[in-house]
Amino acid sequence: MNTVDLVARLRRLGTDLAQVEVKSAAGGLPKDVVESLSAFANGDGGVLLLGLSEADGFTLAPGFDAKSTRDALATACADQMEPPLRPSIDIEEFEGALIVRADIDEIDPVDKPCYVKTRGHHQGSFIRSGDGDRLLSAYEVAQLLANRTQPKHDLEPITDATVDDLDADLVDRLIRRARDRHPRTFRNLKTEEALARLNVLTHVDRQYVPTLAGIISLGSYPQQFLPQLFVAVVVSPGTEIGDQAPDGVRFLDNVTADGPIPDMVATVEETLRRNMRKAAVVKGLYREDRYDYPLDVIRELVVNAIMHRDYSPASRGMHVQIELYLDRLVVNSPGGLFGDVSARSLGTSEQRSSSRNAALAKLLADIPVDAHSNESIGENRGSGLPNAMRSLRQAGMSPARFDVSPGHVRVTVPGHALLGVDVTEWISDLGEADLTSTQDLALAMARVTGRVTNAMLQAWGVDRLAAGAALRDLVDRDLLVGTGGKRYASYQLGDRAFAMADRPAVASSGDTSATGTEGIAADLDAVEQAIAAGHVTARAIEVALGMNYRAVLRRLAKLIDAGRVQRIGQRHSSRQTYRLTKRDTK
Missing domain, CATH: 3.30.565.60 (Heat Shock Protein 90)
Known part of the structure; x- marks a missing residue:
């Protein structure tokens, strides 16, 4: 997440986040910054922002010297930490002034714990807890050393x-x-x-x-x-x-x-x-x-x-x-x-x-x-x-x-679950004893989300050809009806399946009026299903759906803007992941 969006979120929540630490550093580099460095390196990584005052609503800290703070932070990472850290440290322009941003990556598990040299393993090793840093217990330090x-x-x-x-x-x-x-x-x-x-x-x-x-x-x-x-x-x-x-x-x-x-x-x-x-x-x-x-x-x-x-x-x-x-x-x-x-x-x-x-x-x-x-x-x-x-x-x-x-x-x-007990009983009541597991999944998806597409099934690990065959057979059984062209075919419950459903299928989460075309709406649904199925990186979604990588990034951006998907971790990082917002979790 870029700094502007990150600070906007901090202001909206009114507090630090588990993966973000903010310090004003108006009087120079704070002595306890090494604790945050240790905590991020021992955990999942994180972002350190210097030059903003949390007490004043994450506004610019008066008297902050970006250049000297950046240099002091780089020295602390190299000389005060064991093993030494080499994070990306940048001076960024923000709201007419300069602040410092450092992106600290998690270190290799076999090198943990990362600790403050002068304090030793047991007094200098930290981990994030809530929005702060917690000293690792003796048991936790022993666990890391045992690795x-x-x-x-x-x-x-x-x-x-x-x-x-x-x-x-x-x-x-x-x-x-x-x-x-x-x-x-x-x-x-x-x-x-x-x-x-x-x-x-x-x-x-x-x-x-x-x-x-x-x-x-x-x-x-x-x-x-x-x-x-x-x-x-x-x-x-x-x-x-x-x-x-x-x-x-x-x-x-x-x-x-x-x-x-x-x-x-x-x-x-x-x-x-x-x-x-x-x-x-x-x-x-x-x-x-x-x-x-x-x-x-x-x-x-x-x-x-x-x-x-x-x-x-x-x-x-x-x-x-x-x-x-x-x-x-x-x-x-x-x-x-x-x-x-x-x-x-x-x-x-x-x-x-x-x-x-x-x-x-x-x-x-x-x-x-x-x-x-x-x-x-x-x-x-x-x-x-x-x-x-x-x-x-x-x-x-x-x-x-x-x-x-x-x-x-x-x-x-x-x-x-898509295939929860209620949905499973509904499928059984349809009287089709020879349905495949892929067809069960397709019917469940159509009932729970309002529609199902080939790409949505691919997101759950179904082969493209197998998905197409399963959907066509369900149409032949009058359990699904198809709409749209060949490329963007979408399927909804047929009258018989719909009539037997305890709860009518809800409208699709893809808003065709907002996205402009039915194809984009189908892509958005497919990307959501891919994330729900555990493909949480852009590359994993690309492989699961067979979708162009840049197209995946564009669809993710639309879903993030719509509040349906949340970005986790540092933007542009190789470890960038995504998750569905609670509101839209299928």
């Missing part, structure tokens, strides 16, 4: 436990899987020797004892030795923790999922299943149950939280918590991201595979879900989250949001 080496907390011996504390059935499953997959390695090994090779057991004083990874994966009751390593599941009657139902109940369900990891995952799935709405869909000869949230997404998020959480001694009093609200599902786990994984890449094709708990990840990839399944608890390939995001798109749901700090990872899946 520089491979932790081995999952290999630590649990000396109070013995081999007899392992579940015999789970051990048998694991050993049989290992011998089937690697007969030369495991065929002639005794059970304890095989378990040691699989990092389930380790030697202590010439005796085998379970490792942390071994006891939490295969233990009969791991919480006997590690009481807080469980998963809590709470179901709220409202949209916040503490909301009460009319009868005063604060939790509709409150479950502690304990036991070994396979049991914890199963308990979480069962708890959420019984607290979600369900719709039955007939596909050919088969009946399929659909829930508010896809079950494979729930499983992936829960396994991911357990597998990648922090297991250092400082975190063993913390548990994974799952929260189901009326409007969202939230998964909280202790410990930040590990390695060079960034929050922006989570769930995308750019996400790198990096395991904080390498032994545990390998072990979960070897443990079968049950005695008769070839499926493992975890897949340990780095594709789990991208697959979960793909499942959300296929279900017509918005992508998950990731809130990451050095001390926690919070994943939020919004509850609104």
Whole structure:
């Protein structure tokens, strides 16, 4: 965002933003500016504006010397910070005077924390919190420093436990899987020797004892030795923790999922299943149950939280918590991201595979879900989250949001969906048992947004030719009617589908009178759907829609001007992203 627009927004809100810090610097460079530099570098980056007075409504600060302040800021970045920072620092003309703008990028995760040299790691490392800077806790600093080496907390011996504390059935499953997959390695090994090779057991004083990874994966009751390593599941009657139902109940369900990891995952799935709405869909000869949230997404998020959480001694009093609200599902786990994984890449094709708990990840990839399944608890390939995001798109749901700090990872899946339970039941009532998932999505889009186009389906990952075939078949079934020319064909619900809808389809968010042509309106709808499907950069939208890059930028500009899309991050940055405004989120 350019400086003029940024200041206009600050004035409108009357306060700093999480990614913007404003200082008057009328008496020279403020001493605490290094705290903001550290906070931005340790977080998602940000903008520092010097020469404006927040106390006076973000107006020009009298007596501000732009040149000397810029030079002092450059020196502070290079000499007072570790690692040194090299941000873009510019003097800009603003309302007849000069101010300084610095765009600070997030540093590489393996170089964190960025700290003030003279204060050291623990007193000089900061992070943004609200519109200010917060000193990182000792635990958060330790988490960032741990990123520089491979932790081995999952290999630590649990000396109070013995081999007899392992579940015999789970051990048998694991050993049989290992011998089937690697007969030369495991065929002639005794059970304890095989378990040691699989990092389930380790030697202590010439005796085998379970490792942390071994006891939490295969233990009969791991919480006997590690009481807080469980998963809590709470179901709220409202949209916040503490909301009460009319009868005063604060939790509709409150479950502690304990036991070994396979049991914890199963308990979480069962708890959420019984607290979600369900719709039955007939596909050919088969009946399929659909829930508010896809079950494979729930499983992936829960396994991911357990597998990648922090297991250092400082975190063993913390548990994974799952929260189901009326409007969202939230998964909280202790410990930040590990390695060079960034929050922006989570769930995308750019996400790198990096395991904080390498032994545990390998072990979960070897443990079968049950005695008769070839499926493992975890897949340990780095594709789990991208697959979960793909499942959300296929279900017509918005992508998950990731809130990451050095001390926690919070994943939020919004509850609104094109293919919600009500819409799914409506599609089932149409009596067309052989509809494809693409056709389900097209009908849902037509009902919820008022129309559907080929490009809108492409935004949710549907191939252009497959989208065209699906739409033509729906027209042949009298479920959709087409309007417009071949290039800008648009489809609305036919009379039969419309009559069976509980709620009539709303008008399209594309305003043809405002944009001038039906083609531009269709493009605007398609770009909105692309953002809703998780394609949040201009380049990603270009690839998803096959639209010219400059055309994508023009459509984004129109949507921003119309208040339908919001720009996130620094303008012209390679990390520039976009999101739908709450008012227009589909």
